[in-house]
Amino acid sequence: MVEDRKLAVLRAIVEDYVATEEPVGSRALVERHQLGVSPATVRNDMAALEEEGFIHQPHTSAGRVPTDKGYRLFVDRLSSVKPMSAAEKRAIATLLDSAVDLDDVVQRSVRLLSTLTRQVAIVQYPTLSRSTVRHIELVAITPTRVMLILILSTGRVEQRLVEIPAEMSDDQLADLRIRLNQAAAGERIADGAAALSRLPDAVPPADRALTKCLVDVLTDSMSDHRSDERVAVAGAANLARFGDNFDTAVRPLLEALEEHVVLLKLIGEVAVGDAVTVRIGHEGPYSQLASTSVVATGYGPTDQALATLGVVGPTRMDYPGSMAAVRAVARYVSRILDEGQQ
Amino acid sequence: MVEDRKLAVLRAIVEDYVATEEPVGSRALVERHQLGVSPATVRNDMAALEEEGFIHQPHTSAGRVPTDKGYRLFVDRLSSVKPMSAAEKRAIATLLDSAVDLDDVVQRSVRLLSTLTRQVAIVQYPTLSRSTVRHIELVAITPTRVMLILILSTGRVEQRLVEIPAEMSDDQLADLRIRLNQAAAGERIADGAAALSRLPDAVPPADRALTKCLVDVLTDSMSDHRSDERVAVAGAANLARFGDNFDTAVRPLLEALEEHVVLLKLIGEVAVGDAVTVRIGHEGPYSQLASTSVVATGYGPTDQALATLGVVGPTRMDYPGSMAAVRAVARYVSRILDEGQQ
DNA sequence: TCTTGGCACTCTTCAACCACGAGTGCCAGA
DNA sequence: TCTGGCACTCGTGGTTGAAGAGTGCCAAGA
Numbered sequence: 001m002v003e004d005r006k007l008a009v010l011r012a013i014v015e016d017y018v019a020t021e022e023p024v025g026s027r028a029l030v031e032r033h034q035l036g037v038s039p040a041t042v043r044n045d046m047a048a049l050e051e052e053g054f055i056h057q058p059h060t061s062a063g064r065v066p067t068d069k070g071y072r073l074f075v076d077r078l079s080s081v082k083p084m085s086a087a088e089k090r091a092i093a094t095l096l097d098s099a100v101d102l103d104d105v106v107q108r109s110v111r112l113l114s115t116l117t118r119q120v121a122i123v124q125y126p127t128l129s130r131s132t133v134r135h136i137e138l139v140a141i142t143p144t145r146v147m148l149i150l151i152l153s154t155g156r157v158e159q160r161l162v163e164i165p166a167e168m169s170d171d172q173l174a175d176l177r178i179r180l181n182q183a184a185a186g187e188r189i190a191d192g193a194a195a196l197s198r199l200p201d202a203v204p205p206a207d208r209a210l211t212k213c214l215v216d217v218l219t220d221s222m223s224d225h226r227s228d229e230r231v232a233v234a235g236a237a238n239l240a241r242f243g244d245n246f247d248t249a250v251r252p253l254l255e256a257l258e259e260h261v262v263l264l265k266l267i268g269e270v271a272v273g274d275a276v277t278v279r280i281g282h283e284g285p286y287s288q289l290a291s292t293s294v295v296a297t298g299y300g301p302t303d304q305a306l307a308t309l310g311v312v313g314p315t316r317m318d319y320p321g322s323m324a325a326v327r328a329v330a331r332y333v334s335r336i337l338d339e340g341q342q
Numbered sequence: 343m344v345e346d347r348k349l350a351v352l353r354a355i356v357e358d359y360v361a362t363e364e365p366v367g368s369r370a371l372v373e374r375h376q377l378g379v380s381p382a383t384v385r386n387d388m389a390a391l392e393e394e395g396f397i398h399q400p401h402t403s404a405g406r407v408p409t410d411k412g413y414r415l416f417v418d419r420l421s422s423v424k425p426m427s428a429a430e431k432r433a434i435a436t437l438l439d440s441a442v443d444l445d446d447v448v449q450r451s452v453r454l455l456s457t458l459t460r461q462v463a464i465v466q467y468p469t470l471s472r473s474t475v476r477h478i479e480l481v482a483i484t485p486t487r488v489m490l491i492l493i494l495s496t497g498r499v500e501q502r503l504v505e506i507p508a509e510m511s512d513d514q515l516a517d518l519r520i521r522l523n524q525a526a527a528g529e530r531i532a533d534g535a536a537a538l539s540r541l542p543d544a545v546p547p548a549d550r551a552l553t554k555c556l557v558d559v560l561t562d563s564m565s566d567h568r569s570d571e572r573v574a575v576a577g578a579a580n581l582a583r584f585g586d587n588f589d590t591a592v593r594p595l596l597e598a599l600e601e602h603v604v605l606l607k608l609i610g611e612v613a614v615g616d617a618v619t620v621r622i623g624h625e626g627p628y629s630q631l632a633s634t635s636v637v638a639t640g641y642g643p644t645d646q647a648l649a650t651l652g653v654v655g656p657t658r659m660d661y662p663g664s665m666a667a668v669r670a671v672a673r674y675v676s677r678i679l680d681e682g683q684q
Numbered sequence: 685t686c687t688t689g690g691c692a693c694t695c696t697t698c699a700a701c702c703a704c705g706a707g708t709g710c711c712a713g714a
Numbered sequence: 715t716c717t718g719g720c721a722c723t724c725g726t727g728g729t730t731g732a733a734g735a736g737t738g739c740c741a742a743g744a
Contacts, residue, residue, distance in 0.1 A: 025707050038717050043708065061707050061724040139477045139493060147493060151501075153483060156490075157491070159443055159499045221442070236578055237600050240593040249583040258579050274451055367736055380688050383735065403695040403736050 008035060009045045010054055011078040014066050018316055023063030036060040068281035068315060071293070075278050075319045082320040084328045088116070096332050102126070102155035106232050109309065116236025116325040119313035120257065122267050122296075125230040126154045126306040126337065136180045136218065143167040148217055152189070154306065154337060162217050164210055176211060178219070179203065195220040198217050231260050235311075240316055249314065252288035262286075264308075271296035271308040274334075278325045281315045291315055295322045299330040301338045309333070351375060351387045352396055353420040356408050360658055365405030369370065372561070410623035413605040413635070417661045422660040428669045443647060444468070448574050451651065451675050455615050456484050456577025458667040461655035462599065464609050464638075468496045468574040468648040468679065475534040478522045479562065485509040490559055494531070496648065496679065506552055516551060517658065522560070535564040573602050577653075578670050584656055594630035604628075606650075613638035613650040614675075618669045623657045633657055637664045641672040643680045651675070 012033040016024040026039040026046060035042065046064055049055045054070035059065075066074065084092075093113055099105040104121050113121035137149040144167055150158040183199050184192035197219050200212040236257060242250045256262045266286070270279045276297040283292040295317075296310025309330055311322050354375040358366040368381040368388060377384065388406055390395045396412035399405075408416065426434075437454055441447040448465050455463035479491040488507055492500040525541050526534035539561050542554040578599060584592045598604045608628070612621045618639040624632040637659075638652025651672055653664050 023707095027707080039707095040709095040717055040719090041715085046711075056710085059724060060722090061705085063707070101503065130722085134483060135481045135489070135493065137479050137481060139479060141476060141493075147477070148497070149479070151483075151489060155503065157499065157501045157574065161443065234600065237593070237596040239589070240596060246582075246588060251579070254579040254582055258576065289559075331670060365736095369736080381736095382690090382738095383686085384687055386687085389738075401695060401735085402693090403734090405736070 005035070005037070006045045006049060007073075007078060008033075008170055009042055010066070010070060011074060013055060013064055014070065014074045014078070014186055016175045016316055017066055021316065023048075023065050025063035028063070031064075036131075044340070046277055053170075068113050068283065070109070071280045075280070075323075079320045081276070081327060082324040084324055089328065092116075092328055092332050095327075096336060099336070101212070105333060105336055109329055110234040111230040113309065113311060113325060113329050114238065116329070117311045117313070117318075117322045118238050118241070119236055119311040119317065119322060120233065120235045121309070121311050121335075123232045123309040124264060124307035125269065126198055126300065127231070130300075130304055130306055131156065132186060133187050133222075135185060136177065137212070138177045138180070140168065140173055142169070146173070146214065148214060148221075150221060152220065158221050160217050162214060164213055166210065168210060170206065172210070172299040174213070176203075176207070179211075180214075184218075186337045189219055189222050193222040196222075219294070229260055229264060231263050232290065233257050233263070238313075249291045252286075253292055253312065256286070256289065266294055266312070267308045267310045270308060271298045271305075274298045274300075274305050274330070276323045276325065276330075278319060293317055293319075295319065295326050297326055297330045299334045299337075301334060306337070347379070347473065348387045348391060349415075350375075351384055351419060351669070352408070352412060353416060355388075355391075355397060355406055356412065356416045356420070359407055360660055363658065364409050365400055365403035369381055370405070374478070408658075410625065413622045413661070414625075417622070417665075420558070421567060421662045422609060423618070423669060424666040426666055431670065434458075434670055436673050438678060445498075447571055447678055448673060451602070451671055452574040452576040455651065455653060455671050456580065458671070459653045459655070459660075460580050460583070461653040461659065461664060462575065462577045462578070462580055462595070463653050464605055465574045465651040465675075466609065466649040468498065468576070468642065472530070472642075472646055472648055473498065474528060474530050475526045475564075477527060478519065480510065480511065480519045480522070480556070482515055483674055485596050488515070488556065489558060490563075492560065495547045502559050502563055504556060506555050508551060508552060514549065516540050518545075518549070518556070521553075522556075526560075531564050535561040536584045537561075538564075571602055571606055573605050575599055575605070580655075591633045594628075595634055595654065598631065608640040608654070609650045612636045613640045613647075613652060616640045616642075616647050616672070618665045618672075620661060620665065626681055631662060635661075637668050639668055639672045641676045641679075643676060648679070 009029065012023050012035065015031065016032060026042040028091040029035065029042055030037065038242055046055065050057065050064065050244060055064040056067045058065060062278045065113050092112060095108055096105060097106050103280065104124055110121045110123040113123065115285050123151050132153040134153050135151040137151070139149065141161070144164055146162045146168070148160045148162055149270050179199060180196065181193040187195060196205055196215050199215055200208050235257050239250050239253060256266065266284065274331060276295065281293060284294065284310055291314060292312055293315045294310055296308050298305030298308050301308030310326055351371065354371050354377065355366050358371065358374060368384040371384055372379065372381050387398065390479045392399065392681055395409060396415060397406040398409045400407060400604055404613065429649050434454060434480065438448055441450050447466055452463045452465040455465065463594045465490065474495040475492065476495050481489040481491065483489050483503070486506055488505055489507055490510040521541060522538065525537040529537060531584030538557050541557055542550050545553050581592050581595060598608065607648060616639060618637065621636045623635060626636065634654055634655060635657045636654050638650050640650050642648030655664070
């Protein structure tokens, strides 16, 4: 009974604080929520909640503000993921379905996510590691210059311009193209790279130098983690709504947004599987981001989370709404990747 | 004489204000610069400069602040582009030379520019319009799915996955590849697209539907202005140094950074040729960006400016330094594009 | 004619102060 | 266990006054 009401009070505090950005007092609380008790009773509950560390008082004569621990309880036990409206679902579907390629999917997703949640959205490009090699293409640009194109199962395309030591005939090129594809096509990135690196030994000695030159670049671009580290970011303008504490909250986040590696760690360690997960305030390792929360999830074709996406915002954020948006976008993107993989 | 000193005073005001961010008074001015006259004299000059609209007084008992007109005079007549140090030049060269592809060049440039100037940097991806078609590649992914790859002279690669209405043999594919390249390779984008659109009439009727399907996607991706509108942005964290007036200066700029189309107009209309140009404050069409300046230039292979790059910052910025950095980066990127085009 | 020192004046900034009100904690009574 | 009442705390907002920065102007000097 009493326990239940205390939780109801906590939920009401979180909801009101998220909506108003102001410490919420006992009177305002009973006025806005049907708690069925008097402010004095609520005050007693508040005192208990404060004792337990779920809420906190900025100063004696102010209302209460949820602590990180309070938000944690709220997301874990007091809220459910808000279902998206049919209109929103349709909007997501039509916007993402009209993407022309993988980059476009990622770009659209990140913009979509930021407008849906009105937060900063982050989408990691699908990683190479689990994807397979679909095709390797060689195009002679000049007799001593070859464009290498690596097409992956996720739809990702890597290109490199290679300077080769000697001229190469079209026949040589075609022959090499076949060899490369026989070795690597269909393989996972890592296996493909291994197979390719054995290739120079299997070609006629005359072609060996050339082959080696191209294979080196290929394996390099396959093992290159640069592309693992790519992320798209959108909605930085929403930081403007952070309101106060520019220095303590906005600046560190703006700096983090520039450092894609940091961002990746940030959303990567939050989202482990394909469930939407939340990291609140100081729960993360970055002390400078103590007043921000992360809502993230893995996404990818069925049963393999290729990458993560999510939003970053003030601890005072609409968790149910953000979680719903993140989940919905992740599902749609996963479905698109699924289709592309058939 | 007197005119000269007045200009010296203006220059001193601009320099001090840029350095300190505070209205500069007559005493501080004579202390920090060797003007050889007394504060009273400087005051007279200031009064004249204010009369002419070059400086302005926030309130009676404050120092002077340059107006946009004052900055304009400063960049046009009172400053020269600071030469880059040898170390900086080396840093630019080594960083950009180690880029692996066009995207990488752009990414590196924009980061470099933002760290050099400590401003928000913007680099437009080279536009398609002036570039020529280098090669068109077709790759069968499944019997009814073809990956179309369009390689341009700038090193840009566009890819599209196409669903075709009927199965296609390898021979058909090879044949079509040759036809496509005969029609478009070496042509400018626009001419190539025109030639391609005539192609379906020239193939055997049996192949016509298929050809049309692929040609449509190709011409679409060639005329698609999406890729013209791509820009890379970096250094948003530098906005933190804007200091005061978050709402009037930082927020509109943050919003503009999200709208790539706006950004492109912003730097596009500043930079007309390959000279570094400056737009100061309200000189531009965006009233919301009245307190920001843009330093931009065109870049590209010799004699053809393909795209623009530049920095955006507060009107109170280090113009000589920014102009030097913009010019230096533009030159290096142009050189790299030049080499890639041989 | 230009420059300079002096002086009165204006206006912002900062700190101190005070009244107000929001919100609390606690207690006695239902 | 809940509730109304009451004293208490403390931040907020407005006012006031002193300090300081900077100016404009004027008369005298070069």
